[in-house]
Amino acid sequence: MNSDEPLIALDSVSKRYGSKEIIHDISFDVKRGEIVGFLGPNGAGKTTTMKMISGFTAATSGTVKVAGFDMAQDNLEGARRLGYLPEHPPLYEVLDVTSYLKFVAKVKQIPNHKMRSEIDRAISSCQLEAVTTREIFKLSKGYRQRVGLAQALIGDPDVLLLDEPTAGLDPGQIQETREVIRSFSENHAVLLSTHILPEVTLICKRIAIINQGRVLAVDSPAALQAASEQTSNVSADVSGSIDDIKREIESIDGVNNTRAIPVSGQSQHYKIECQVEARDDIEADIAKAVTGAGNLHSLVRQQPSLENVFLKYVSESKSNSEVDK
Amino acid sequence: MNGVLAIFQKEIANYFRSPIAYFIVAVFLLGTGYFFIYNVFLSGSATMDTTLQNMGILLLTVAPAITMRLFSAEYNGRTIELLMTLPLRKWEIVIGKYLGAVFVFLVMTLTTCINLIPLILYGNPDALSIVSGYVGFVLLGLACIAIGQFFSALTENQIVAALVTWPVLLGFWFVGQFKAFQQTAFLRSLSDYLSFNGHYGDFLRGLIRSEGVVFYLSVAAIALILNTVYLQGKR
Numbered sequence: 001m002n003s004d005e006p007l008i009a010l011d012s013v014s015k016r017y018g019s020k021e022i023i024h025d026i027s028f029d030v031k032r033g034e035i036v037g038f039l040g041p042n043g044a045g046k047t048t049t050m051k052m053i054s055g056f057t058a059a060t061s062g063t064v065k066v067a068g069f070d071m072a073q074d075n076l077e078g079a080r081r082l083g084y085l086p087e088h089p090p091l092y093e094v095l096d097v098t099s100y101l102k103f104v105a106k107v108k109q110i111p112n113h114k115m116r117s118e119i120d121r122a123i124s125s126c127q128l129e130a131v132t133t134r135e136i137f138k139l140s141k142g143y144r145q146r147v148g149l150a151q152a153l154i155g156d157p158d159v160l161l162l163d164e165p166t167a168g169l170d171p172g173q174i175q176e177t178r179e180v181i182r183s184f185s186e187n188h189a190v191l192l193s194t195h196i197l198p199e200v201t202l203i204c205k206r207i208a209i210i211n212q213g214r215v216l217a218v219d220s221p222a223a224l225q226a227a228s229e230q231t232s233n234v235s236a237d238v239s240g241s242i243d244d245i246k247r248e249i250e251s252i253d254g255v256n257n258t259r260a261i262p263v264s265g266q267s268q269h270y271k272i273e274c275q276v277e278a279r280d281d282i283e284a285d286i287a288k289a290v291t292g293a294g295n296l297h298s299l300v301r302q303q304p305s306l307e308n309v310f311l312k313y314v315s316e317s318k319s320n321s322e323v324d325k
Numbered sequence: 326m327n328g329v330l331a332i333f334q335k336e337i338a339n340y341f342r343s344p345i346a347y348f349i350v351a352v353f354l355l356g357t358g359y360f361f362i363y364n365v366f367l368s369g370s371a372t373m374d375t376t377l378q379n380m381g382i383l384l385l386t387v388a389p390a391i392t393m394r395l396f397s398a399e400y401n402g403r404t405i406e407l408l409m410t411l412p413l414r415k416w417e418i419v420i421g422k423y424l425g426a427v428f429v430f431l432v433m434t435l436t437t438c439i440n441l442i443p444l445i446l447y448g449n450p451d452a453l454s455i456v457s458g459y460v461g462f463v464l465l466g467l468a469c470i471a472i473g474q475f476f477s478a479l480t481e482n483q484i485v486a487a488l489v490t491w492p493v494l495l496g497f498w499f500v501g502q503f504k505a506f507q508q509t510a511f512l513r514s515l516s517d518y519l520s521f522n523g524h525y526g527d528f529l530r531g532l533i534r535s536e537g538v539v540f541y542l543s544v545a546a547i548a549l550i551l552n553t554v555y556l557q558g559k560r
């Protein structure tokens with residue numbers, strides 16, 4: 001296949017259970033070398049979409065392709081190139097960790113002479129060395145999650161599908177798991193679902209926001225932030241004659257709603273908040289204006305956080321669907 | 326074929342790393358031992374046929390216990406998602422699991438051969454009828470396990486899987502009894518043909534008839550094919 005061709009491609013995919021449509025006409029793709037975050041509230045359709053990409057359930061309409069193979073037909077070929085960690089790690093409780101990984105490696109047709117090194121690689125990248133001979137039912141939640149991830153890494157698949165990979169891990173493990181995913185992404189395509197916002201900003205190149213079975217936006221975190229709000233807030237700590245300062249700031253083009261809040265306990269100290277238009281040098285203009293009339297102690301421009309971006313999209317889609325009704 | 330082997334090994338590990346296989350073998354051995362002592366020592370005849378007949382009925386109860394977990398446990402533990410998304414054909418999953426359950430059944434069958442020791446030491450049994458009886462027993466088991474595995478694929482509840490399999494197996498066993506109530510010759514011969522017990526009786530009398538062999542293997546094949554088709558349609 002062409003190297004530019006996306007490794008995961010969804011083309012107007014819908015899923016219906018009975019008369020209820022769970023997924024409405026979604027399209028997006030993931031290319032080699034990319035980590036795409038699949039972001040949405042619980043029940044948005046993330047897991048259903050993951051299941052369709054994995055070939056576990058079939059789409060009602062539209063096509064799902066993994067590494068160029070239609071998962072409705074060639075899903076054996078697609079499955080060979082896929083590592084999948086479902087929402088609940090699929091573990092055989094009575095097996096020990098090594099036997100479990102060996103089972104997966106055998107099914108993925110890892111040749112015998114590579115078996116040992118392949119299993120060791122998965123074990124070390126998921127930090128499972130301490131529990132290799134332990135039966136899975138004896139493991140803690142964090143270890144279980146990582147055994148599930150190790151299983152997905154076996155055979156170095158082109159495509160990695162991870163449904164909430166950091167759920168149930170402690171902060172240290174979350175960091176390590178993110179490192180594993182990041183290091184894996186270099187030559188592979190990774191689709192990662194989560195409802196944890198910082199996770200996607202930290203490791204994802206692009207984000208697909210999904211709610212109520214619809215993809216609302218697909219773009220880089222920065223582009224989503226820029227697009228979601230035309231204005232941002234600036235706050236500054238100043239001292240001096242507040243009326244002069246305020247007047248100077250208000251005279252700048254693109255600054256609105258200036259408010260001055262006295263800082264308690266310090267006379268002549270104020271915190272100024274204002275809304276500014278998204279223009280690159282606006283902070284410099286404000287700084288100049290303040291220093292002309294008083295003293296500037298600090299100046300912060302607050303970008304809309306991804307959280308706000310997300311809430312904006314999700315609440316917009318909610319109000320749209322209410323209008324539909 | 327690699328897939329079949331991997332699934333088979335996993336099933337064996339699942340059976341023997343948990344108490345299930347040991348428990349099933351122990352219960353079956355205990356039951357068979359009781360029938361053997363009752364039939365041989367109390368009646369004083371050195372034959373296995375009555376014991377094998379009782380073993381057949383006991384198998385109808387034990388087979389669902391072997392098969393009930395095959396798919397139900399995969400659904401319940403959500404491991405089905407792994408099985409269905411790994412590069413495995415559906416028939417490889419079905420055959421691998423079937424062979425795993427058959428292996429447990431064969432181990433169970435083999436342990437009952439301990440009863441042959443006193444029989445040979447203190448009596449003069451007819452070796453041929455014992456061999457044909459065991460052949461019949463194994464064929465009966467192959468059919469029962471395939472049926473049980475199919476019903477296990479239909480539910481995520483192991484108990485339900487066993488409780489549905491059991492009356493179906495009993496039905497196949499006793500269907501021959503309905504022969505007397507049938508008006509038409511076709512229904513009479515059908516109920517005769519479908520009877521597990523009827524074909525089994527031939528084997529116990531020392532007859533290995535191709536009709537019986539084909540019958541049991543066909544029942545097993547049909548159940549396994551239905552199982553595969555069901556899995557393919559499940560997506």
